[in-house]
Amino acid sequence: MHFITTKNVTVVLLSALVLGVLYSTISQSDRVLFSSISQSNSVSHVREIPAIFRYAELFFYNQSFRHVAPEQQQYEKPSVVKGRTDVMTITPWLAPVIWEGTFNPVLLDNIYRPRNITVAATVFAVGKYIRFLKDFLETAEQHFFVGFNVNIYVFTDRPTEVPQIKMAAGRQLLPRLVPSSNRWQEISARRMQIIQKLIEDELVDQTDYIFCLDVDSLFRARWGTESLGDLVAVIHPGYFKNGRDGLDYERGPASRAYMAPDEGDFYYCGGAFGGSLKEVRLLAKTCYENFTADAKENIEAKWQEESHLNRYMWINKPSKLLSPEYLWQDFAPREPEVQIIRFSGIVKNYAEIRPNE
Numbered sequence: 151m152h153f154i155t156t157k158n159v160t161v162v163l164l165s166a167l168v169l170g171v172l173y174s175t176i177s178q179s180d181r182v183l184f185s186s187i188s189q190s191n192s193v194s195h196v197r198e199i200p201a202i203f204r205y206a207e208l209f210f211y212n213q214s215f216r217h218v219a220p221e222q223q224q225y226e227k228p229s230v231v232k233g234r235t236d237v238m239t240i241t242p243w244l245a246p247v248i249w250e251g252t253f254n255p256v257l258l259d260n261i262y263r264p265r266n267i268t269v270a271a272t273v274f275a276v277g278k279y280i281r282f283l284k285d286f287l288e289t290a291e292q293h294f295f296v297g298f299n300v301n302i303y304v305f306t307d308r309p310t311e312v313p314q315i316k317m318a319a320g321r322q323l324l325p326r327l328v329p330s331s332n333r334w335q336e337i338s339a340r341r342m343q344i345i346q347k348l349i350e351d352e353l354v355d356q357t358d359y360i361f362c363l364d365v366d367s368l369f370r371a372r373w374g375t376e377s378l379g380d381l382v383a384v385i386h387p388g389y390f391k392n393g394r395d396g397l398d399y400e401r402g403p404a405s406r407a408y409m410a411p412d413e414g415d416f417y418y419c420g421g422a423f424g425g426s427l428k429e430v431r432l433l434a435k436t437c438y439e440n441f442t443a444d445a446k447e448n449i450e451a452k453w454q455e456e457s458h459l460n461r462y463m464w465i466n467k468p469s470k471l472l473s474p475e476y477l478w479q480d481f482a483p484r485e486p487e488v489q490i491i492r493f494s495g496i497v498k499n500y501a502e503i504r505p506n507e
């Protein structure tokens with residue numbers, strides 16, 4: 151028997167390479183952890199990992215596992231027996247649900263600030279939806295991760311109409327050209343493919359977290375570090391008190407977004423979701439692949455990519471849930487549980503702004 155074939159040699163060499171990269175990554179990570187523990191006078195969480203290892207780092211070193219408290223920070227002691235009792239604040243799979251009153255924004259900002267994180271946001275303004283962009287961007291400056299590095303990627307077919315907004319230091323507006331379409335359903339669903347590509351081509355080396363947001367919306371209050379997590383879903387404001395039969399999932403068994411009557415935790419928004427690059431890339435890729443596979447069989451799920459996102463989040467449970475404070479709807483009456491509205495969909499005339507309706 152001949153063991154030294156070209157194939158065997160290739161396998162051995164490849165395995166050695168993979169082990170080498172793994173070893174370097176893990177030892178580098180240990181060094182970073184060690185340096186942050188040993189510098190007792192500093193809370194800075196220095197990232198010394200060379201760019202070449204960053205992608206591997208995303209997979210092997212979960213940056214968010216430890217919250218290092220800032221020194222000399224004073225705040226009211228949290229109580230074990232007090233807190234919100236009118237809403238669910240933790241899911242059955244133990245993911246936190248973020249509501250006003252469940253977190254200390256100053257503490258969280260102070261924990262994240264030394265890590266010098268960069269947050270990306272994507273927003274699409276195709277066709278007449280460009281008119282919503284100015285208010286979206288101006289209110290993002292006032293409320294979205296204020297004081298942090300933020301890159302807002304605007305995807306549009308009308309680059310000359312992107313408003314000039316004065317952005318604070320560390321924040322950038324990055325317009326990107328996308329084709330127009332005469333079907334709003336396609337514009338909405340295609341976002342997933344474009345988000346996947348953005349993460350793979352541009353973000354991996356420069357961004358820590360990403361949020362993907364509808365443009366026909368405004369920020370009205372803080373949306374910040376409390377929302378960070380690996381896979382972050384927003385509970386849709388329209389259905390949050392409904393039982394399973396009142397959730398607007400795709401109900402046709404032929405679709406890849408199908409949800410059976412006995413399935414589903416919550417109904418999540420297509421208009422706001424996010425998380426780590428690794429998780430959002432996989433979500434976007436899966437949703438787009440399932441959407442296009444459906445399309446080849448002439449199937450379009452009831453709420454396009456939102457239906458596929460709901461299927462995905464049923465199987466892949468989000469690690470953090472944002473309450474409907476994080477995507478309310480201006481036309482909806484206020485509910486007692488919603489003590490603050492952070493981001494809200496504006497009232498729009500569908501027939502007037504969509505290319506087809």
Ligand SMILES: CC(=O)N[C@H]1[C@@H](OP(=O)(O)OP(=O)(O)OC[C@H]2O[C@@H](n3ccc(=O)[nH]c3=O)[C@H](O)[C@@H]2O)O[C@H](CO)[C@H](O)[C@@H]1O
Nearest residue numbers: 274275276279334337338364365366419420421453454456
């Ligand atoms: C609040 C919320 O969860 N909204 C979701 C909901 O309807 P919506 O009624 O909110 O959908 P929509 O009309 O806002 O379209 C979604 C987004 O696609 C972009 N767009 C759409 C049409 C167009 O001509 N130009 C353009 O730029 C724009 O960023 C818009 O915000 O269901 C849709 C299903 O497809 C999406 O999942 C939306 O995110």
Ligand SMILES: [Mn+2]
Nearest residue numbers: 364366421495
């Ligand atoms: Mn919308």
